[in-house]
Amino acid sequence: MNTSTPSPRTPCIHPSILNADFANLARELSRISTADAVHVDVMDNHFVPNLTLGLPVVESLRKATDLPMDIHLMIEDPDQWAPQYAELGCESVTFHAEAAKAPVRLARELHARGTKAAMALKPATGIDQYLDMLGELDMVLLMTVEPGFGGQTFLDLVLPKIRRARRAVDDLGGEIAIQIDGGVNAETILRAAEAGADTFVAGSAVYSAEDPDAAIADLRGLLAD
Ligand code: DX5
Ligand code: ZN
Numbered sequence: 609m610n611t612s613t614p615s616p617r618t619p620c621i622h623p624s625i626l627n628a629d630f631a632n633l634a635r636e637l638s639r640i641s642t643a644d645a646v647h648v649d650v651m652d653n654h655f656v657p658n659l660t661l662g663l664p665v666v667e668s669l670r671k672a673t674d675l676p677m678d679i680h681l682m683i684e685d686p687d688q689w690a691p692q693y694a695e696l697g698c699e700s701v702t703f704h705a706e707a708a709k710a711p712v713r714l715a716r717e718l719h720a721r722g723t724k725a726a727m728a729l730k731p732a733t734g735i736d737q738y739l740d741m742l743g744e745l746d747m748v749l750l751m752t753v754e755p756g757f758g759g760q761t762f763l764d765l766v767l768p769k770i771r772r773a774r775r776a777v778d779d780l781g782g783e784i785a786i787q788i789d790g791g792v793n794a795e796t797i798l799r800a801a802e803a804g805a806d807t808f809v810a811g812s813a814v815y816s817a818e819d820p821d822a823a824i825a826d827l828r829g830l831l832a833d
Pocket of ligand 2: 624647648649680789809
């Protein structure tokens with residue numbers, strides 16, 4: 609076990625375009641130019657009861673922005689589809705533990721395509737059974753709402769899981785990012801940060817603001833205080 613405390617990662621804000629204007633996505637990307645990455649929610653109406661966008665739209669988005677693309681796949685059969693998102697040159701591809709048939713193999717396939725590999729857990733999915741494979745990942749995403757829709761209320765019941773993930777990541781040297789997604793706003797972000805999250809997806813909190821870049825700065829300011 610590593611006995612020294614790893615230095616904390618610089619917090620990152622990844623706005624989700626789920627609540628952006630889908631008829632003007634290129635313009636909407638230009639409104640979050642200060643983000644650390646853009647979070648793209650891919651939903652297939654099977655893994656979650658909602659349908660958003662797929663490979664062709666992600667390919668076009670990648671050409672429309674210099675921001676790193678953080679792809680969150682809420683789809684069945686990520687073993688088949690996730691590598692294809694990696695091949696588009698996305699910075700990271702996140703698949704759901706509940707949907708992946710062979711998560712270790714899938715993480716390695718993503719790495720082989722030059723993409724960061726991340727695994728997401730729904731709020732009721734425990735992390736303990738996945739601790740042994742954390743070292744295969746660049747990021748773990750702990751959903752703080754049930755996946756499928758923006759604008760839901762942050763689930764405080766996930767905070768103990770964030771703390772457990774923090775301890776496990778620190779034992780491995782602290783390099784793995786801990787992302788949270790769902791209900792992140794000025795009121796909830798500090799609770800998640802104190803529990804150990806370092807990468808924050810924010811959908812409605814950023815895109816419901818008149819100036820999304822200013823909303824990003826406000827969230828960063830809270831984390832810096
Ligand atoms: C929900 C998505 C989220 C969503 C977050 O399933 O994965 O990325 O856009 O939206 P807010 O921040 O509004 O909860
Ligand atoms: Zn998401």
